[in-house]
Amino acid sequence: MTTGRYSEHDHEHYERPRRRTRPRTKERPTYDDAVDGVVVTVDRGRFTLLVDGHVVSAVKARPLGRKGVVVGDRVRVVGDTSGDTGTLARIVEVSERTTVLRRTADDDDPVERVVVANADQLVVVTALADPEPRPRLIDRALVAAYDAGMAPLLCLTKSDLADPETLLVTYRSLGVPWVVTRRDGDLDPLREALRGRTSVMVGHSGVGKSTLVNALVPGADREIGRVNAVTGRGRHTSTSAYMLALPGGAGWIIDTPGIRSFGLAHVDPVQLIGAFPDLDALTDACPRGCTHGGDEPECGLDEAVAEGRTDPDRVDSFRRLLAARSEPAY
Numbered sequence: 001m002t003t004g005r006y007s008e009h010d011h012e013h014y015e016r017p018r019r020r021t022r023p024r025t026k027e028r029p030t031y032d033d034a035v036d037g038v039v040v041t042v043d044r045g046r047f048t049l050l051v052d053g054h055v056v057s058a059v060k061a062r063p064l065g066r067k068g069v070v071v072g073d074r075v076r077v078v079g080d081t082s083g084d085t086g087t088l089a090r091i092v093e094v095s096e097r098t099t100v101l102r103r104t105a106d107d108d109d110p111v112e113r114v115v116v117a118n119a120d121q122l123v124v125v126t127a128l129a130d131p132e133p134r135p136r137l138i139d140r141a142l143v144a145a146y147d148a149g150m151a152p153l154l155c156l157t158k159s160d161l162a163d164p165e166t167l168l169v170t171y172r173s174l175g176v177p178w179v180v181t182r183r184d185g186d187l188d189p190l191r192e193a194l195r196g197r198t199s200v201m202v203g204h205s206g207v208g209k210s211t212l213v214n215a216l217v218p219g220a221d222r223e224i225g226r227v228n229a230v231t232g233r234g235r236h237t238s239t240s241a242y243m244l245a246l247p248g249g250a251g252w253i254i255d256t257p258g259i260r261s262f263g264l265a266h267v268d269p270v271q272l273i274g275a276f277p278d279l280d281a282l283t284d285a286c287p288r289g290c291t292h293g294g295d296e297p298e299c300g301l302d303e304a305v306a307e308g309r310t311d312p313d314r315v316d317s318f319r320r321l322l323a324a325r326s327e328p329a330y
């Protein structure tokens, strides 16, 4: 679905010929001694990696040029990978990404940028109350998930404060999987949903993400503190995304503090409906360029609803997502 566009983006972004100041030599380094690592956080040109289970600080090697390296990237590293204080390794290669998640463009930076690579599940964390759920933001996050080819998961927190049913009514017809949590409650359903996957958590401040991360990853605070100590970042600042291993090799979880909304400007309606194969199958006879929105004169979805061939709520929900694409992010 998204792979096509991602490759295009990748191509534009990464394969652009670099300015060469010297003639290319045949003897490009082969980096036979490189080892595998994964990027767990990024801070101003410094990358924190996990290499063989230990934390290593690294920079990009020159041949990578302007190529972006983000949390979740699988990389190859050379140099001092001991992780000892004061050592610095070099990233010489970034593996092809399976998925990318972009943050929205903002006033300071008009470009949608990739913030997380290789995640396969987007966990939309929403409090059932305090703060009140914001369905438009949930919709935008779902669009980002479908567009990126990630499985969405609704994680509804603070169930001690409100009944999940009110919110679930809105999402049931889309078939989005959900789990309900509360502080000190049973986290097994969430653990089960995260098992074996790399999951990115998104959600507004105060919804209870840190509470969840701390419950899922005992010692998470200490771990993040250790990473921050390596990068020289303050103990309590957590503005960039970071990745933590779930206990027992049960997967990875990526928190995204400071990332408030996800870039949707590039999302094409055709890609979005691809995430709903049953609806997509109803659009074969649509006029060319039909976006499948509610204002399209001859959309196959309307015909299917009129003939009772599909669930009208599902079509409405899909169209709500389609509209969320072009709504303001905040």
Ligand SMILES: Nc1nc2c(ncn2[C@@H]2O[C@H](COP(=O)(O)OP(=O)(O)OP(=O)(O)O)[C@@H](O)[C@H]2O)c(=O)[nH]1
Pocket (backbone or CB within 6 Å): 157, 158, 159, 160, 161, 181, 182, 183, 184, 203, 204, 205, 206, 207, 208, 209, 210, 211, 212, 257
């Ligand atoms: N009532 C209730 N409060 C909760 C629950 N989970 C978390 N909280 C409280 O909600 C507040 C916010 O929780 P955090 O875990 O810090 O939320 P966060 O999403 O990480 O917020 P930021 O750190 O601002 O990004 C804290 O006061 C928590 O104690 C819950 O299940 N029920």
